[in-house]
Amino acid sequence: MKNIIVAGAGFVGVCCAIALRKKGFDVTLIDRREPGEEASFGNAGIIANSGIHPLANAAIKRQLPVLATNRDSRFRLHWPHLPKLIPWLSQFVGNCNDTVDRHCTEAMSQLLRNAVADHLELLQESNAMGYLNDTGWLRLYRDESQFQQTARERQGFERYGVSFQVVNAGEITELEPHLTRRYVRGMWLDGTPTVTNPSAVCKAYAALFADLGGIFKRTTLSQITQTPSGWELGTEDGNIQATDIVVAMGASSPLLLKTAALKNSIAIERGYHYLYRPLPDKPLTRSVIDTQAGFVLTPMEMGIRVTSVVELVANHTHPTPHQINALSDQIRGTLPMGEQLLDEPWMGHRPSTPDSLPIIGPTPGKKGLWQAFGHGHLGLTLGPTTGKWIADTIAGKPLSAQQQVDLLSRF
């Protein structure tokens, strides 16, 4: 009988642990912190079933020279890391063509198809439905030409069944009466729910895992070594044996895999958030994004969370929240809000692949070593589905033709 260690208790690891436990395996979930304390803590909370399009595409390739100047509020390149980022950036640029775009959109739409249903299942089982906000996600455009540039995106949504409605300025005001009148067009993704406290949801899922008989152990993992019967994991509390390991440590996954001489093409897209006190008479009822400046306002249990910026770094380093700080006036101009509640902005690490597809599956030549990371902007969204795919694969269930394409094309 397999005994499986799941390394990492963010959304991806916790959901893998649950799905494996449901199959009857002995599962131990390991993290250096409590569940849901890193990237899974401070995200925008969107179960973004609309995230079917990869970041690499022909249009972004044209914008790269301008983006690299760090003058666009949506993106920052950490220039001191450029030498280490060059391999990732070369692959990213190589993916900026219609063929890769089509393949990745097809693969992502398969993965995302059940993302909302898979979350609803876990939200119900973990008694966490109270965190669900099903008012949708509103994408906002300041001028008509900016909206017209979304034609390709909207075609993709229609093709892959992502529900949305195009709304005009008056309809935006009907949906969110207290927003500034700066927006002339919107895209209301009315089938895209959010959660009002991502970390609490992740912890509720971890509690469900414990109720199912799973074990959570808090320790730092430093090494993995293949043994004749499986794997040995080095931790700060001594070594642990397992038949199988699922590496689900988000942006830290490559560090652990490196100890087994394995390489991955992962860069880190850092992001930040601030938190504002909502005004009781000027509520925000759904998550909204200012697509031009690139910030998202999400109504959460603890206040209005404002997430922003993609900051490309090669590894963990000190925060540089210049862009989100510079956006302060624009953010305040979007919605009347009370005081900002954090001393420092929260910072999180999105583990990102050059084609935006997560790495989910076996490691060639390393029996019993499974990988589940690289979910970029969609780790919350795809946690439950990733868990099911990993558990099915480990249990030996034949993969569908599409899953085989998605998994095997990565190696």
Ligand SMILES: Cc1cc2nc3c(=O)[nH]c(=O)nc-3n(C[C@H](O)[C@H](O)[C@H](O)COP(=O)(O)OP(=O)(O)OC[C@H]3O[C@@H](n4cnc5c(N)ncnc54)[C@H](O)[C@@H]3O)c2cc1C
């Ligand atoms: C600003 C921002 C907004 C975002 N908004 C959204 C959104 O709206 N929707 C969405 O789907 N996604 C969003 N994301 C992305 C999402 O948050 C991540 O993709 C997701 O949280 C990754 O989950 P994970 O489980 O892979 O990693 P993590 O949540 O980072 O979990 C990894 C775990 O591994 C543990 N770990 C690391 N190293 C070790 C070690 N050596 N030993 C033991 N444990 C270790 C960590 O403690 C951590 O708990 C956003 C991200 C950011 C930064």
